[in-house]
Amino acid sequence: MELEGKRIIVTGAARGMGEAIVRAYVNAGAQVVAMDVNDEDGASVAAAASAGGPGSASYMHLDVADRQSVESAFAAAVAEMGGLDVLAHPAAIQRSSSASDVTDEDWDLMFAVNVRGTMLTNQVAYQYMKESGGGSIINFGSISGQRPEPGAAAYSASKGAVHSWTRTAAGTWGADNVRVNAILPAMATPMYREANQRYSEKQLEIAYWRNRHSIALGQEYGDPDEDLGPVMVFFASDASRFITGQMIPVDGGQTNVR
Numbered sequence: 001m002e003l004e005g006k007r008i009i010v011t012g013a014a015r016g017m018g019e020a021i022v023r024a025y026v027n028a029g030a031q032v033v034a035m036d037v038n039d040e041d042g043a044s045v046a047a048a049a050s051a052g053g054p055g056s057a058s059y060m061h062l063d064v065a066d067r068q069s070v071e072s073a074f075a076a077a078v079a080e081m082g083g084l085d086v087l088a089h090p091a092a093i094q095r096s097s098s099a100s101d102v103t104d105e106d107w108d109l110m111f112a113v114n115v116r117g118t119m120l121t122n123q124v125a126y127q128y129m130k131e132s133g134g135g136s137i138i139n140f141g142s143i144s145g146q147r148p149e150p151g152a153a154a155y156s157a158s159k160g161a162v163h164s165w166t167r168t169a170a171g172t173w174g175a176d177n178v179r180v181n182a183i184l185p186a187m188a189t190p191m192y193r194e195a196n197q198r199y200s201e202k203q204l205e206i207a208y209w210r211n212r213h214s215i216a217l218g219q220e221y222g223d224p225d226e227d228l229g230p231v232m233v234f235f236a237s238d239a240s241r242f243i244t245g246q247m248i249p250v251d252g253g254q255t256n257v258r
């Protein structure tokens, strides 16, 4: 019951890390509103987590790229929970393309969801957290935002922007006791599996040497429930009250943040 009394919004809750985060928070006793564009899966994730208790979860539709959607969903969630203490924001999309052939459409789509979505959800959450005396915003960056990414140029640029935004938002909102950090994960989720499915045999070999070989703790991507859930509980809890503006790899040692 480490998070008893915490009121939390989780974006991207229909699958992958968002799904695991909803479970971790409900297990820790929090009151959660799970949000996603995928309503069917999002609603069943919330219902299943809630049934297990001891906290609770409900579901609301959200498109993070759309200001009106963010404002109305967050207002409804805050009305339901009576305030907002934590935003966990894993919702994002990934499309492959190199620096030479990335299209305007793919660039704009990834920047709308990954970058504008981070700005909008953070900005709206901040307004509510400020009113309740503070809070914790947990964004999702990537090793892709830290290094050259030949196969995912726009995604890499979008995650680099999430890192910069996280530092700036933390520096700006610390005065209101609102913390902003970013997790840089390496987890076996649908996004990870879909990326692997697009690879040829040669690309899979390259991916092993680029992505898995450097995971010191076992050369495999992590499990979102076992390896990420407890870290997300820590960043939602008051135990992390003096940490802000940081890029936190939860990746078995895959990357170094400097």
Ligand SMILES: NC(=O)c1ccc[n+]([C@@H]2O[C@H](COP(=O)([O-])OP(=O)(O)OC[C@H]3O[C@@H](n4cnc5c(N)ncnc54)[C@H](O)[C@@H]3O)[C@@H](O)[C@H]2O)c1
Binding pocket: 011, 012, 013, 014, 015, 016, 017, 018, 035, 036, 037, 038, 062, 063, 064, 065, 089, 090, 091, 092, 093, 094, 113, 117, 140, 141, 142, 143, 144, 184, 185, 186, 187, 188, 189, 190, 191, 192, 221
């Ligand atoms: N999987 C990894 O190892 C890895 C590595 C580095 C970074 N990341 C980042 O971690 C986060 C979580 O990744 P994941 O692997 O769980 O992804 P995922 O694709 O499995 O899940 C993403 C969720 O976000 C939702 N979503 C997409 N667009 C949305 C929108 N416009 N509005 C609301 N919801 C939307 C999807 O419906 C989905 O439920 C992402 O930010 C991703 O970029 C993942």
